[in-house]
Amino acid sequence: xxxxxxxxxxxxxxxxxxxxxxxxxxxxxxxxxxxxxxxxxxxxxxxxxxxxxxxxxxxxxxxxxxxxxxxxxxxxxxxxxxxxxxxxxxxxxxxxxxxxxxxxxxxxxxxxxxxxxxxxxxxxxxxxxxxxxxxxxxxxxxxxxxxxxxxxxxxxxxxxxxxxxxxxxxxxxxxxxxxxxxxxxxxxxxxxxxxxxxxxxxxxxxxxxxxxxxxxxxxxxxxxxxxxxxxxxxxxxxxxxxxxxxxxxxxxxxxxxxxxxxxxxxxxxxxxxxxxxxxxxxxxxxxxxxxxxxx
Amino acid sequence: xxxxxxxxxxxxxxxxxxxxxxxxxxxxxxxxxxxxxxxxxxxxxxxxxxxxxxxxxxxxxxxxxxxxxxxxxxxxxxxxxxxxxxxxxxxxxxxxxxxxxxxxxxxxxxxxxxxxxxxxxxxxxxxxxxxxxxxxxxxxxxxxxxxxxxxxxxxxxxxxxxxxxxxxxxxxxxxxxxxxxxxxxxxxxxxxxxxxxxxxxxxxxxxxxxxxxxxxxxxxxxxxxxxxxxxxxxxxxxxxxxxxxxxxxxxxxxxxxxxxxxxxxxxxxxxxxxxxxxxxxxxxxxxxxxxxxxx
Numbered sequence: 001x002x003x004x005x006x007x008x009x010x011x012x013x014x015x016x017x018x019x020x021x022x023x024x025x026x027x028x029x030x031x032x033x034x035x036x037x038x039x040x041x042x043x044x045x046x047x048x049x050x051x052x053x054x055x056x057x058x059x060x061x062x063x064x065x066x067x068x069x070x071x072x073x074x075x076x077x078x079x080x081x082x083x084x085x086x087x088x089x090x091x092x093x094x095x096x097x098x099x100x101x102x103x104x105x106x107x108x109x110x111x112x113x114x115x116x117x118x119x120x121x122x123x124x125x126x127x128x129x130x131x132x133x134x135x136x137x138x139x140x141x142x143x144x145x146x147x148x149x150x151x152x153x154x155x156x157x158x159x160x161x162x163x164x165x166x167x168x169x170x171x172x173x174x175x176x177x178x179x180x181x182x183x184x185x186x187x188x189x190x191x192x193x194x195x196x197x198x199x200x201x202x203x204x205x206x207x208x209x210x211x212x213x214x215x216x217x218x219x220x221x222x223x224x225x226x227x228x229x230x231x232x233x234x235x236x237x238x239x240x241x242x243x244x245x246x247x248x249x250x251x252x253x254x255x256x257x258x259x260x261x262x263x264x265x266x267x268x269x270x271x272x273x274x275x276x277x278x279x280x281x282x283x284x285x286x287x288x289x290x291x292x293x294x295x
Numbered sequence: 296x297x298x299x300x301x302x303x304x305x306x307x308x309x310x311x312x313x314x315x316x317x318x319x320x321x322x323x324x325x326x327x328x329x330x331x332x333x334x335x336x337x338x339x340x341x342x343x344x345x346x347x348x349x350x351x352x353x354x355x356x357x358x359x360x361x362x363x364x365x366x367x368x369x370x371x372x373x374x375x376x377x378x379x380x381x382x383x384x385x386x387x388x389x390x391x392x393x394x395x396x397x398x399x400x401x402x403x404x405x406x407x408x409x410x411x412x413x414x415x416x417x418x419x420x421x422x423x424x425x426x427x428x429x430x431x432x433x434x435x436x437x438x439x440x441x442x443x444x445x446x447x448x449x450x451x452x453x454x455x456x457x458x459x460x461x462x463x464x465x466x467x468x469x470x471x472x473x474x475x476x477x478x479x480x481x482x483x484x485x486x487x488x489x490x491x492x493x494x495x496x497x498x499x500x501x502x503x504x505x506x507x508x509x510x511x512x513x514x515x516x517x518x519x520x521x522x523x524x525x526x527x528x529x530x531x532x533x534x535x536x537x538x539x540x541x542x543x544x545x546x547x548x549x550x551x552x553x554x555x556x557x558x559x560x561x562x563x564x565x566x567x568x569x570x571x572x573x574x575x576x577x578x579x580x581x582x583x584x585x586x587x588x589x590x
Contacts, residue, residue, distance in 0.1 A: 150533020238445020
C-alpha cells in the first residue's frame with residue numbers, strides 16, 4: 001500500500017503526517033509554526049520531519065496545504081497574511097530538492113475540501129462544495145473525488161462573492177463581500193459596533209445564548225448572508241452536498257439547522273440541498289494534503 | 296461516422312436536425328411550434344421528421360432541448376410557461392416508443408451550453424460557463440466537454456441567484472434575483488417604470504443609443520447586476536471561459552466589453568476572466584441536443 005506525507009502548514013501549527021491510501025493517519029508530528037522564525041527555519045522543520053518518516057516508512061510523495069495567496073501550479077507561496085515574512089517562497093522546489101520526492105501544494109481551504117470530500121462527511125457524494133466558516137470564509141469544490149481549483153486557482157474564493165452590494169467593506173474584499181458580512185470577524189466587528197463589546201464572535205455568541213436579542217440579530221444577519229452565498233452556489237452549480245467546517249460552525253449546535261432552513265427558503269419551491277458538518281476537524285489539513293500526492 | 300438527431304423544441308419554432316459527430320448539421324427541418332395545438336400534435340411532427348430522416352440516414356439516437364421546468368432524468372416535461380398546455384408530458388418515452396431509438400432530454404439553456412462549449416466559442420477551453428442573457432437569464436456548466444446538470448438538475452438556474460437582496464421582485468423568483476434585475480424583461484420593465492416607454496428592452500436600447508442618459512443608466516444597472524452574478528460564479532468556480540448568448544447580447548456591440556470591464560473591477564487585483572460571445576446563434580439548440588445523444 002502506498003504511503004505519502006501530508007503537511008498542514010498553518011499560521012499557528014505545523015503538522016506533518018504519514019497517510020495511507022485509505023486516508024488514515026499512520027503517524028504524525030507537529031510543532032508550533034512560530035512564523036517569526038521565517039520560512040527557512042520552518043522549511044528545515046518540514047524537511048527534518050519528512051526525513052525522519054522516510055527512515056521508517058516507504059514514502060511516495062508529499063502534499064502541502066498552506067494559507068493563500070499562493071501559486072499552486074508553480075508551488076510558490078506568495079505573501080500570506082497568516083505567514084508574515086513569507087514572500088514568493090518556492091516551497092515545493094526547496095522541499096523536493098531536499099527529500100527527493102514529488103511535492104504538491106494547494107491552499108488550505110481546497111485541501112480541507114479534498115479531505116472532507118474523500119475521507120470525511122462527503123464520502124459517497126458525487127460533488128461536494130466545502131465551506132470553512134471561520135475568522136474568514138473560504139471553500140473548495142470537489143467533483144468525483146477530484147479537486148476543481150478552477151482555471152487560475154480561484155475556485156472556492158467565495159469570501160469575496162458579493163452578497164450585499166454596497167455593504168460592509170473589509171480588508172481588500174468587495175463591499176458587501178460574503179466574508180465581510182458573515183465571517184467570524186464580521187460577527188465580532190458588529191458586536192463591537194452595535195453592542196460595544198470586545199471578544200469577537202465568541203462574545204457575541206455568548207451574549208446571544210444568554211438571550212440578548214441584539215446579539216441574536218447579529219448572528220441571524222450573518223446566517224442570512226451566508227445562506228445567500230450557499231443558495232447562489234446552488235443555483236450556479238447544484239452540488240450533491242455542502243460541507244460546513246471552521247470555528248464558527250462549532251459555536252452552536254443549531255447553527256447548521258438555522259442555516260439549512262434559510263438556504264431552503266431561498267431555493268425554488270420543492271428544491272432541496274444537502275448540508276453536513278465537517279467531521280475531520282484538525283486532521284483535515286494533513287489528510288487533504290496527502291490526497292494531493294496520491295493523484 | 297455516427298449521426299444522431301437534435302431537436303430544439305422552442306416556444307416559437309420546432310427544429311429537427313441530423314447532426315454528425317463533429318457537430319455539423321447534415322440536414323434540418325423546422326416548423327412553427329404553435330403550442331396551442333397541444334403536445335400530441337407537436338410530438339407527431341417530431342416523430343414524422345425523425346422517421347423521414349431515418350429513411351435517408353442511419354440514426355443512432357435523439358436528443359431534445361426544451362424549455363423548463365422538466366425532469367431530465369425521467370425525460371418528462373413538467374409545465375413550461377413557454378409551452379402552454381404541456382403538463383407532465385413523458386416526452387422521451389413517447390418519442391422513443393415511436394421511433395425505436397434512445398431519446399435524451401435537457402433544458403434549453405443546458406443544451407445551448409453544451410453546444411457552445413463543444414462546437415462553438417468554447418472549443419479548446421477546459422471548463423465553460425454559458426449564460427443566456429435574454430428575456431430571462433439562464434445558464435449551464437460544461438467541464439471537459441461534459442454537461443454538469445448538478446445533483447438535481449438545478450445547475451445553471453442562475454436567474455434566481457440573489458444579487459440585490461430586497462430588490463425587485465419578479466414572477467416566482469427571489470427579490471433581487473439576477474433575472475429580476477438584469478434580464479431583458481427587467482430592462483423593459485424599468486424603461487416603462489422610469490421613462491414611461493413601452494417596447495421592452497429594445498426600446499430602452501434604442502433610446503440609449505440616441506443619448507438618453509436615463510436609458511443608459513437602466514442598461515448600466517443591468518450590466519452591473521449581471522457582472523455581480525458573473526464575478527460571484529468566478530469566485531465559486533473559476534471557469535476557463537464564460538460564453539454569453541441570448542437576445543440582449545445582440546443589442547449592442549460594446550456590451551461584452553462593458554460587462555467584462557465591470558466583472559474585472561469586482562475580481563481580485565490581478566485576477567482575470569475570459570468572456571466571449573456565443574457563436575452558434577439559432578443552431579445551438581439542435582447541435583447541443585444532438586450532443587446529448589452522443590454520450
